[in-house]
Amino acid sequence: MATRILPRLSRLAQHLFLAGLFVFIAAPMLVIVVFSFDANRFPTIPWGGFSLEWHRAILEDAMVRDAFLNSILVGLGTAVLSTLLGFAAAYVDYRWRFFGKRAFVLLVAIPPAVPVTILGMAMLAFLSRLGLFGRLEAVIACHTAVASSFSMALIRLRLNDFGRDLEPAAWNLGASHAAALFTVVVPFCRPALIASFFLSAAVSFDEFMIAWFVGGVHETIPVRILNLLQGQVNPKINAIGTVVLAVSIVLVVLAQWFVGVRVGKRADPT
Amino acid sequence: MTGSSPPGAADSPRGFLTGSRSTAGSPAVFAMLLGLPVLLWQIIFFAGPLVFLVVITFWQVKSFRLSPAFVADNWEKVLTSTAFLRALGHTLTVAGTTTVLATAIALPAAYTIAFRLSPRLRDFAVAFLVVPVFSSYILRIYAWQVVLSPQGVINGIAGLIGVEPLPLLGGAFSLQIGLLTLTLPIAVLILTFGFAGVDRTLIEAAENLGCRRGRVVAHVLLPAIRPAIALAATTSFLLAFGDYVSPLFMTGSKPPTLSIVVVDTVKSGSQWPRASVVGVSMLLILVAVLALGQVLSRRTRLRRGGR
Amino acid sequence: MSAPFVALEGLDKRFPGHHAVRGIDLQIAAGEFVAIMGPSGCGKSTTLRLIAGLDEPTGGDIRIGGRSMRGIPAFQRDTPMVWQSLALFPFLTVAENVAFPLRMKKVGAAERRRRALEWLDRMGLAGMADRDIAQLSGGQRQRVAIARALVTQPSILLLDEPLSALDAHLRVRMQTELSRLHKQLGITFVYVTHAQSEAFALADRIVIMSDGAIQQVGRPQDVYREPVNAFVAEFMGMNNILRGTVRGASAGRLALETPLGSFDVPTRKTHPVDSKAAFVIAADRIALAAAGTYGGLDATVIGLEFVGSTQTVFVETASGHEFRIQKQQHEIEALDLAPGRQISLSWEPRHAWLLPDFR
Numbered sequence: 001m002a003t004r005i006l007p008r009l010s011r012l013a014q015h016l017f018l019a020g021l022f023v024f025i026a027a028p029m030l031v032i033v034v035f036s037f038d039a040n041r042f043p044t045i046p047w048g049g050f051s052l053e054w055h056r057a058i059l060e061d062a063m064v065r066d067a068f069l070n071s072i073l074v075g076l077g078t079a080v081l082s083t084l085l086g087f088a089a090a091y092v093d094y095r096w097r098f099f100g101k102r103a104f105v106l107l108v109a110i111p112p113a114v115p116v117t118i119l120g121m122a123m124l125a126f127l128s129r130l131g132l133f134g135r136l137e138a139v140i141a142c143h144t145a146v147a148s149s150f151s152m153a154l155i156r157l158r159l160n161d162f163g164r165d166l167e168p169a170a171w172n173l174g175a176s177h178a179a180a181l182f183t184v185v186v187p188f189c190r191p192a193l194i195a196s197f198f199l200s201a202a203v204s205f206d207e208f209m210i211a212w213f214v215g216g217v218h219e220t221i222p223v224r225i226l227n228l229l230q231g232q233v234n235p236k237i238n239a240i241g242t243v244v245l246a247v248s249i250v251l252v253v254l255a256q257w258f259v260g261v262r263v264g265k266r267a268d269p270t
Numbered sequence: 271m272t273g274s275s276p277p278g279a280a281d282s283p284r285g286f287l288t289g290s291r292s293t294a295g296s297p298a299v300f301a302m303l304l305g306l307p308v309l310l311w312q313i314i315f316f317a318g319p320l321v322f323l324v325v326i327t328f329w330q331v332k333s334f335r336l337s338p339a340f341v342a343d344n345w346e347k348v349l350t351s352t353a354f355l356r357a358l359g360h361t362l363t364v365a366g367t368t369t370v371l372a373t374a375i376a377l378p379a380a381y382t383i384a385f386r387l388s389p390r391l392r393d394f395a396v397a398f399l400v401v402p403v404f405s406s407y408i409l410r411i412y413a414w415q416v417v418l419s420p421q422g423v424i425n426g427i428a429g430l431i432g433v434e435p436l437p438l439l440g441g442a443f444s445l446q447i448g449l450l451t452l453t454l455p456i457a458v459l460i461l462t463f464g465f466a467g468v469d470r471t472l473i474e475a476a477e478n479l480g481c482r483r484g485r486v487v488a489h490v491l492l493p494a495i496r497p498a499i500a501l502a503a504t505t506s507f508l509l510a511f512g513d514y515v516s517p518l519f520m521t522g523s524k525p526p527t528l529s530i531v532v533v534d535t536v537k538s539g540s541q542w543p544r545a546s547v548v549g550v551s552m553l554l555i556l557v558a559v560l561a562l563g564q565v566l567s568r569r570t571r572l573r574r575g576g577r
Numbered sequence: 578m579s580a581p582f583v584a585l586e587g588l589d590k591r592f593p594g595h596h597a598v599r600g601i602d603l604q605i606a607a608g609e610f611v612a613i614m615g616p617s618g619c620g621k622s623t624t625l626r627l628i629a630g631l632d633e634p635t636g637g638d639i640r641i642g643g644r645s646m647r648g649i650p651a652f653q654r655d656t657p658m659v660w661q662s663l664a665l666f667p668f669l670t671v672a673e674n675v676a677f678p679l680r681m682k683k684v685g686a687a688e689r690r691r692r693a694l695e696w697l698d699r700m701g702l703a704g705m706a707d708r709d710i711a712q713l714s715g716g717q718r719q720r721v722a723i724a725r726a727l728v729t730q731p732s733i734l735l736l737d738e739p740l741s742a743l744d745a746h747l748r749v750r751m752q753t754e755l756s757r758l759h760k761q762l763g764i765t766f767v768y769v770t771h772a773q774s775e776a777f778a779l780a781d782r783i784v785i786m787s788d789g790a791i792q793q794v795g796r797p798q799d800v801y802r803e804p805v806n807a808f809v810a811e812f813m814g815m816n817n818i819l820r821g822t823v824r825g826a827s828a829g830r831l832a833l834e835t836p837l838g839s840f841d842v843p844t845r846k847t848h849p850v851d852s853k854a855a856f857v858i859a860a861d862r863i864a865l866a867a868a869g870t871y872g873g874l875d876a877t878v879i880g881l882e883f884v885g886s887t888q889t890v891f892v893e894t895a896s897g898h899e900f901r902i903q904k905q906q907h908e909i910e911a912l913d914l915a916p917g918r919q920i921s922l923s924w925e926p927r928h929a930w931l932l933p934d935f936r
Contacts, residue, residue, distance in 0.1 A: 007483075014382040018395075021379045025402055025455060028413030031423065035416065043416045043423070085311055088304040096301050104305065107312040114320070115512020115556070117529040118549040121536050122319035125326060125546070130314075145315035148308070168631050169664035171651040173725065174681035177300050179652075183680070187668045202404045209514060213536075222408055229412055229519065241409040248405030255404075256397050 029245055036238035043238060054239035064240060067224035070136060074211070074220055075201040077140035078147050082200035083193055085144060086151020091185065093152075094159040109153070111146045119146070120213035127214060134216025142210045147200035154199065154259060158192035159185075195258035202251035205244070320553075326546040334540045344543040354531070354548065361511060361527040362555075364442075368449040368510035372457045373503050375450070380461030381487070396462060402455045411448050411515050418444050418520075440521055448516030453506040460505060464498025465491070497567035504563035508556055528552050582607035582642060582765050583628065583733065589636030590623055590789075597623040599789040600637060607732070610759050610766040612780035614773070616812070620789040621769045625735050628767065629656045641733065652681070657726035658735040661742065663718055665710045671721055672697065672706035678729045696724040716747045723758070733765040740775060752778050773813065777801075785809050802859065806934040810857045816901045817863070818932075820855040823848045831931070836896055837874060841926040846933070855935045860889070860903040862928040865912055866921045873921030876900065878914055892920060 031043075036055065040048030058064045089108045093101065111119070123142045124133060132138045166188070170180035186193070208222035215223060221244055228234050330339040348354050383395045402410065417423045418438040425435040438444055468491060476490045477483075492499070514529040523530045528548055535545035581604035590598040598620045605611050613621040626632045628639055630651035639646040646654060657678065665674050675693040676684075684692075697706055700720040710718065719739065726734055736755075740748045756779055759766050770776055776783045777797045785792040785800065785808075792812075793805045804810035807818055821835030831844050833854055842856045866873055876892035879899075883889075888909045890902040900922060914920070 011386065014378065014386055018379050018382045021375065021454065021458070022395075022398065025399070025451070027417070028410035028451065029402075029406065031413040031416055032409055042421060085308050089308045092301060092305040092308070098301070104309060107317060108308060111312075111316050113508060113556075113560075115508070115529065115552065117512055117514045117532050118323070118552060119316075119319070121532060121545060121549055122323040123315065124536075125542065126319035126322040127315075129322070141311075141315050145312055148311075163662060163664060165660050165662045165664035166666065168626075168651070169658070169660060170666075170677070170681075172629055172631065172656070172658050173678040174652050174655070174729070175677075176650075176652050179681060183677075184666060187666075190668070199404065206405050206407065208408055225408055225412070229408075237412060241406070241412065245406050245409060249401055252401045252404045253397070256400055 032238050032241040032245060036242040038235075038238070041235050042233060043235070054235050055242075057236050058239050058243070061236065063219070064221075064224060064236070067219045067221045068243075070215075070218055071205055071221040074136055074139050074143060075204045077137075078143040078204035079197045079201035081140065081144040082147035082151045082203075083196045085148040086153075086196055086200075087155050087186075087189065087193060089148065089152040090155035090159055091181075093156060094162070105152075109149050112149050116146075116207065116209035120209040123210060124213040133214060134218070136215065136218050139211050139215045139218070139220065140204075142214050143204040143207060144200075146207070146210070147203040150199050150203060151196035154196045154255075155189055155192045157259075158189050162188055191258045191260075195255040198251045198255035198258070202248055202255065205248055205251065323546050324550055326543055327550055329543050331540055331543060336542050344547045348544050348547040348551070357526050357528050357531050358551075360525050361529075364445060364449070364517075364527060365507050365511035367442075368446060368453055369503050369507040371446060372450060372453040372506040372510075373499065376454060376457035376461050376502060377499070379458050380465055381491075383458070383462045384465030392462075392466075396459065399455045399459050399462075402451075403459065407452060408515050410451050411519050414444070414447055414451065415439065415519055418447070440524075444520040445516055448520040449510045449513060452513060452516065453509050456509070457502040457506050460502040461495065461498055464495035464502075467498075468494045500563045500567035504560055507559055511556065511559075512552065580643070581605055581640075582609075583767070584640040585624070585628075585637065586640065587637035588624070588627060588634055588639060590620075590627055590632060591635045597789055598627065598634075601786075601789075601791045603784060603791060603794065605765060605767065607765055608763045610768065610779055610781045611784060612768045612770055612776035612782075613784045613786060614770060614776050614812070615786035615792075616771065619786040621771075621786050622737055624786070625658070625737050625767065625769050629658050629735055630654045655729065655731050656733055656735055657729065657731050658737060659722050659726050659739040661738040663722040663742070665718060665722060665725070667710050669710070670706065671702065671708050671710065671713065674710065674721055675724045675728050677725060682729065692728055693724075696728050697721075700724045715743055716751065719743065719747075719751055720754075723755075727758070727762070731764065733767065736766065736768045738770055739768075741770075741772070748775070755779060785812060787812070803930055804857065804932065806932055807855060810932065814901075815857045815859055816899070817858045817860060818855055819858070819898075820853065820935075823850055823852050823854050825850065830926075833931075837894060837898055840929065842929045842931045843927055844931045853935065854931060856929045856931045858924050858929050860901045861887075862924050863900065863902045864923050865890070865902065865904065865908070865914075866923065867912075868919035868921050870921040870923070873923045876920055876922055878916050878918045878920055880916055881909070881914060890914060892922065 034047075035043035037050050037052065038048050039051035039053065086108070089105070093105050119142075123138075127133045127138050127142075132141070162185070166184055167180050170184045171177070175183060205220075206222060208220070208226050211220040212223045212226060219227065221240070225237060225240060225244070228237050228240075326336070327344055328340045328342070330337055330341055330343070383392055387395060415422070419425070420435050420437070420439065422439070424438060428434070428436060472490055472494065473486055476486045481489065512529055513527075514533060517523055517527040517530050523534075526534070528551075532545050532548050532552075535541045535548065583603075583605040585601055585603040587600045587602060588598055589600045590596075601620075601624065613624060615621045623632060627634050628641075628646075630646060630649060641654070641656070666677065669677065672690060672693045675696055676689040679689040679692060694703075694706055697703060700723065702717060702720055702724070705713065705717065710721070713721065719742075722739070739755075740751050743751060752775060755766075755768075759779075766779075768776070768779060780797060782794060783797050783800055784794045787808050793800055793809045795803075800809065801813050801815075804813055804815065810818055819833070819835045819837065819840065821833040821840075823831050824834045824839065825832040826844070826848055829843055829845070831842055831848055831854070833840050833842050833856065840856070842854075848854055868875055874894060876894045878890060879893050880891040881888055882891070884903075886906055887903050888906055890904060890909070892900050892902065894900075902922070912920070
């Protein structure tokens with residue numbers, strides 16, 4: 001019997017450890033949501049009772065409203081552009097071989113690996129020389145440069161499953177190259193394109209350093225939060241945070257829904 | 271024949287740019303039409319700025335204005351300043367600590383996800399972990415502030431049971447809490463996919479040969495996923511090293527990390543070249559760390575091949 | 578043959594590091610069913626892709642209906658192909674797949690649908706129009722692929738190992754189906770396969786390719802009975818090749834000295850004495866008799882193999898030369914053959930076929 005108790009304890013410990021980690025990851029999000037409904041000004045224990053006061057307050061805050069609008073605009077713009085560029089990059093990578101292809105792919109893939117602090121500073125320095133500084137379009141452009149990496153990855157992964165013969169078959173049946181691209185390649189990639197749209201929107205919606213540097217006076221919602229946090233304790237933050245969290249989570253979950261994230265088949269015992 | 275077609279035939283549908291004429295393939299123009307916008311976009315909004323950043327490090331500030339020049343002055347000033355060196359040392363220590371902690375915590379967690387959970391729970395765990403990678407980092411740091419602050423949640427609970435307020439916020443502890451919030455989800459994901467990619471027959475073979483589970487983990491699993499460990503570690507380092515939010519809100523920038531130094535220098539206005547020097551130095555360090563990670567994962571492959 | 582409908586003229590294709598098709602010439606008549614056969618990598622699929630314009634030749638030309646295909650892109654050739662992988666579009670329904678070529682020709686939606694349904698009906702797929710491809714069986718998918726290729730009423734159909742993914746039973750049924758379609762439509766079929774049975778069952782003429790070159794073109798039975806060289810003989814499953822030296826020649830005959838003895842072989846051309854030559858003897862033309870029969874070749878049975886109603890007997894002579902012999906089941910039983918048994922082989926000299934192209 002003793003030999004069977006030890007592995008069981010070990011398994012229990014493993015599961016508890018994992019549960020602890022998940023609590024660690026989920027706790028901050030729960031804290032924000034819980035305290036956004038707290039009547040107290042300062043978020044602490046004991047809870048001050050249920051209230052929608054702060055949620056109502058953000059509706060009346062013009063700066064927060066503007067920031068939300070800006071974020072939606074930037075998020076949408078980034079989602080569209082990043083998906084377009086990501087698709088083009090993934091397709092070019094899938095379809096052709098040419099000199100310098102590795103560099104081309106790296107140029108799209110690597111931006112998320114550069115700390116946003118440095119990237120933001122560099123973009124500000126460069127774009128202000130080009131006269132593109134302080135505009136939402138500039139934020140969209142820079143967010144696209146970062147998010148297209150994820151778009152390319154998602155779409156390239158999908159193209160791995162694209163039958164080698166499908167495109168030639170389309171040409172063979174009378175489709176020009178452009179026609180085949182739009183009637184065969186794009187429809188095949190549709191789930192990945194939709195996932196890419198949501199994920200790049202989420203990336204943009206979450207990003208604050210580049211938006212802070214490049215956006216100038218045009219604040220997106222995370223920048224607004226950053227600025228609020230640097231001021232006095234503001235009970236509205238929890239309410240804003242709850243809305244932002246909800247939007248981000250919905251975007252990321254939708255993205256995952258469309259790609260169907262699966263852990264490697266080989267580990268699957270069934 | 272398609273099953274085992276000649277070497278060239280299989281590649282022909284995608285090799286148009288290498289072939290000269292093409293009725294079959296789309297003309298090179300078609301590839302350019304798709305590739306060029308991507309190339310231009312990434313050059314203007316990504317590569318250009320970074321190159322320009324390097325250029326600025328050699329420029330000068332004259333009467334509060336940035337002017338083109340080619341002087342090593344900024345590099346000399348920054349690299350010899352004790353403030354910079356201290357921040358560098360601090361940042362390296364902090365990022366190194368986070369890397370070790372994140373990898374050490376993520377390994378058992380990823381092992382449990384990959385080998386102990388049912389396929390359904392496993393997919394759920396992965397989906398759950400993906401969410402924080404792409405959302406609300408700044409908010410979650412703020413939440414930790416709420417939890418850890420002197421009047422925060424933990425001390426509130428402590429007060430209810432009569433314990434003195436603990437100084438949780440503002441030190442190495444809270445900083446690591448913040449950085450782990452940033453790094454753990456992605457580290458666990460990378461390692462989970464690493465473990466899931468290990469051929470199960472490898473493990474079963476080892477167990478058949480009489481290896482106990484502990485030995486299987488040490489001698490079969492860990493070597494097999496060393497590239498994933500290297501990737502998880504370098505990713506954690508990269509994120510922790512460049513982070514601005516945790517140092518700002520969990521320690522109040524004291525002592526400052528390099529990111530804090532960069533932002534402060536930029537926001538104070540005139541010292542662009544020096545901020546750029548700090549930024550470029552950070553990039554160089556990250557490149558070195560990434561290269562190290564590559565070497566670490568590659569060496570395993572060579573050794574495994576040799577066996 | 579009347580004026581060829583498809584003509585390959587010195588058609589050549591080089592890939593980096595690989596000469597796939599070496600300047601081949603071939604003429605195919607309108608309405609003909611031609612099968613291109615050969616082992617993996619012989620260039621047969623590449624030849625088909627060149628006809629379809631999916632690869633660009635590095636030399637020579639292709640004429641279809643007298644018109645040079647040089648510079649004409651794949652999508653303007655109207656040379657539909659049935660793919661080994663079928664290449665059905667997974668995101669389209671059955672009817673949408675069939676209607677795809679019509680959509681590319683800008684045919685109106687209603688007309689597209691009508692013609693797609695008509696073809697589905699014709700292929701025995703009525704009622705499946707709005708299903709997903711994933712919901713169909715292998716044989717049904719095959720029919721969709723064929724319907725899709727034929728919906729534009731082309732004058733040529735290319736087929737690249739279309740049946741190789743099907744099980745044996747379905748393969749035979751689809752063969753019948755293809756044969757019927759070919760007769761009904763009267764259009765040219767060019768069919769690439771490595772399966773001899775398919776080519777023999779379907780084709781008017783077969784083309785044997787090896788290493789990028791055409792080895793032989795002819796009616797299936799002619800190629801089978803009269804292979805031009807050892808490669809074709811072996812590819813057709815005639816392993817009974819005897820090599821030797823010409824010792825004497827008279828009108829239409831020559832005497833060939835081989836390690837197994839001297840044999841009389843009919844010939845159409847003269848061979849100089851002392852030159853090397855080889856002949857084949859078809860597996861079904863070898864007679865078996867009890868060991869020691871006068872004039873026979875003694876050998877030992879080393880194995881038996883059932884192939885439907887016939888059986889293949891493998892024998893070996895004392896010198897180690899192997900023969901493959903095909904017999905009806907009842908003949909095998911009459912001789913009471915079993916591995917290890919001694920046996921005597923013989924054949925009529927007129928059935929020996931001297932390989933015209935022997936090096």
